[in-house]
Amino acid sequence: MNKLIVKKTGDGSSTIHNTKLDENYHSTYGALQEAVHVFIENGLKKSISDFNINKRLNILEVGFGTGLNCYLSLQYAISNKQNISYTGVESSPLELDVIHQLDYKLSKEEKVLFKKLHLSNWGDSVHISPYFKFFKQNIKFQNFVSKSKFDVIYFDAFGPRVENFLWHINIFNQCFQLLNNNGSFVTYCAKGQVRRDLISSGFEVERLPGPPGKREMLRAIKKIK
Numbered sequence: 001m002n003k004l005i006v007k008k009t010g011d012g013s014s015t016i017h018n019t020k021l022d023e024n025y026h027s028t029y030g031a032l033q034e035a036v037h038v039f040i041e042n043g044l045k046k047s048i049s050d051f052n053i054n055k056r057l058n059i060l061e062v063g064f065g066t067g068l069n070c071y072l073s074l075q076y077a078i079s080n081k082q083n084i085s086y087t088g089v090e091s092s093p094l095e096l097d098v099i100h101q102l103d104y105k106l107s108k109e110e111k112v113l114f115k116k117l118h119l120s121n122w123g124d125s126v127h128i129s130p131y132f133k134f135f136k137q138n139i140k141f142q143n144f145v146s147k148s149k150f151d152v153i154y155f156d157a158f159g160p161r162v163e164n165f166l167w168h169i170n171i172f173n174q175c176f177q178l179l180n181n182n183g184s185f186v187t188y189c190a191k192g193q194v195r196r197d198l199i200s201s202g203f204e205v206e207r208l209p210g211p212p213g214k215r216e217m218l219r220a221i222k223k224i225k
């Protein structure tokens with residue numbers, strides 16, 4: 001039987017352990033640290049600074065999970081008055097009783113916003129703040145289609161050991177098609193085969209220093225010459 005166990009990581013923030021897959025939702029060295037480093041610093045912020053983005057930023061997350069990356073993006077949108085449209089794709093949404101056990105070191109007001117993300121309906125587009133348009137879809141990413149394109153993809157699926165089919169060239173081709181020119185794909189995974197398959201899909205790939213406890217992460221850019 002699958003059990004989801006909420007546990008503490010190295011930086012004091014929570015993650016979830018999926019007993020059936022024997023896999024964690026985040027790095028055990030620090031869930032919050034990892035999310036900030038991989039997705040906010042090297043995804044969202046780096047895209048804005050490298051490509052001088054001064055329009056609405058369109059973000060897609062593969063594996064919405066606990067909503068941590070989404071919440072941190074919301075926080076950025078509000079603090080920086082940056083318009084963001086955020087789409088979260090998730091095949092197995094978490095129950096609210098599990099979400100309520102998570103500790104992301106949020107103040108009372110921040111918890112209200114975090115809850116809003118989880119209480120919004122799957123399949124409905126809502127404004128969580130005037131700066132943050134949010135849409136979450138309960139679907140397998142393999143079946144996800146979109147009329148709009150994205151500036152950043154947070155690729156936060158379970159690792160290749162567990163879900164090898166998601167770290168496959170077909171999925172990277174799908175990501176490439178979903179991105180705007182200069183769009184970026186960021187992930188915590190730095191496996192050589194993943195890097196080579198991203199390159200085969202047409203991306204320019206860089207290895208960046210990973211979050212505490214992990215040597216490297218990957219950032220792939222869609223550049224059309």
Ligand SMILES: C[S@@+](CC[C@H](N)C(=O)[O-])C[C@H]1O[C@@H](n2cnc3c(N)ncnc32)[C@H](O)[C@@H]1O
Pocket residue numbers: 024025026035062063064065066067068069089090091092093139140141142156157158159163166
């Ligand atoms: C590493 S955890 C996600 C962490 C999440 N971003 C967070 O901050 O909590 C991977 C997530 O991907 C979801 N997932 C697994 N396979 C998927 C698929 N084929 N399509 C969409 N989501 C998937 C899992 O259910 C899980 O929530």
